[in-house]
Amino acid sequence: MIQSKSISARVGKVVVYTLIILMGLICLLPLLNILAMSFSGSAAVTANQVGLVPVDFTLAPYQKLLGDEQFWRSFMISVVRVILQLALNMVLIVLMAYPLSKSKREFRARGVYMKLMIFAMLFNGGMIPTYLVVKRLGLLNTVWSLVLPGAVPIFNVILVMNFFAGVPKSLEEAAIIDGANPLQVLMRVYLPCSVPVLATVALFSIVGSWNDFFSGLIYITKVQNLPLMTYIQSLNVNIADLVKGGASADTLASVAAISNKNLNAAKIIVSTIPLLAIYPFLQKYFISGIVVGAVKE
């Protein structure tokens, strides 16, 4: 009896470990496949011979990619855009979260501001009216059209506000007695206490703006101004246009064969590297971010 129990426990353990490893592999293998393709010869990739190990190992796709001027131009636009967005987001988040973390007695207009922000979070003018505002401001085809509409990430303001509200009052009072004004209190007391939550919202901002292709899709019409994700996306679309144009399955297959699959794989890998570079920080902070996010206002 005892032995049968331990056997079933052992079998159960094997099943659990197998399932977990399987789930991990399902997430990992498609990414490894792309990595292997980016180092494989064009013929092998087209013939679908590449699994998890490169076939006919070559650096040619990466050499070719180095010569793709538009790719690197778009890469730099995305880098610039991430930096601008990050700077703007952090300044505005911190400036707004601090007064909003005060009680209604200390900051009488707080309720009005909160209502305005929550309404803007729940409801929006929609794509076309926003597009027309961006257009009227003369921002189309500039990097500012990618940055300014998302200047205030309201959810992140609320996240930081909740964190600020938990900072001990005594710290602030001590600083005020020393003659500090609110801006100094914010800079010298609140910011040093809030590194984890600030790191979380900073990472949200970086990932969001690096991955966003939609702003580029609607606000940028000149190829040379496209951010990286929209540029890569525009390459995919050309095939969809062919379908729309009523191209036959044969034409499509040959187009797919001609389009350099290993070069595309290299593009995917290079455009993912910046995210992989910050991934250790993401893992460290996003869990705390999710937990903070569940805290009520």
Next chain:
Amino acid sequence: MKFLHKHSQETTVSGRMQSQESMFNLMMLPGMLFLLIFSYIPMVGIVMAFQDFSAGKGIFGSPFVGLKHFKYMFSLPDIWKIIRNTLTIAIGKMLITTLMAVIFAILLNEIRVRFLKRTVQTVVYLPHFLSWVILASIVVNLFSLDGSVNQALGKLGFEQCNFLGNNTTFQPLLILTDVWKEFGYASIVYLAAITSIDPGLYEAASIDGASWWQRTWHVTLPGMLTVILLMSVMNIANVLNAGFDQVYNLYNPMVYETGDIIDTYVYRMGLLNHQYSFSTAVGLFKSVVGMVLMIGVNEASKKFTDARIF
């Protein structure tokens, strides 16, 4: 003298409060200006849903047509199709992602080898941080007619299938690839919920001779129930967001029948076909329903749990 002293102290305190409040207002100003320009002014632009808007005449010059665009919208067979697609895709994603995330969290909690646990976590969280532009290339690579999946099917003697161009397979493909991307990240809250279950409950269950299944069923799942319910309720607010990024990067005219959702439809009608007023009307319909759902969900979770979204 004593009285005077007290009085003057009070005025400086209230004076300081006032200067502090004007400083607070000043700090709010830049952010509120951005919200005014990029959130509130576009809301004014919604009037174009009730006009025959033309760019030349502008919002103030275009003629009002009342509910014309809304009547037209609900007279189109297309609208019911895209609403149905949106709901099917969004609800399918939510249910299966939640299910997978809960199962994954329960299984992962059993893993005692720390290195394996960490590695698997690192790997399953990763797809959440990648853009659909990138992941769509990977999905197309795997599931297109000449992709790896079809090649494997061919070798095993099954009929090959154009998953991305077939109306019966496109919705399941959207749902399953989204589950693949998100289940790991979604499991984080459930893992946290399991960790917070009192270990004494497990000990008591073991002493009573409960098997792993019984402990999972009677201790772990009930311990996670509040979080599962809370997350599901919050998901309801997103029932009209079927995922523009994913659909836009994977769909094509062959699968509009089952793959077209409200967001992609608004995009095509507005920016590609230049039907500004009609597109804004469809978008407004979605925004209003979405807002009502969000407020309803918030009220419900305030009432039944002590958590709320805003």
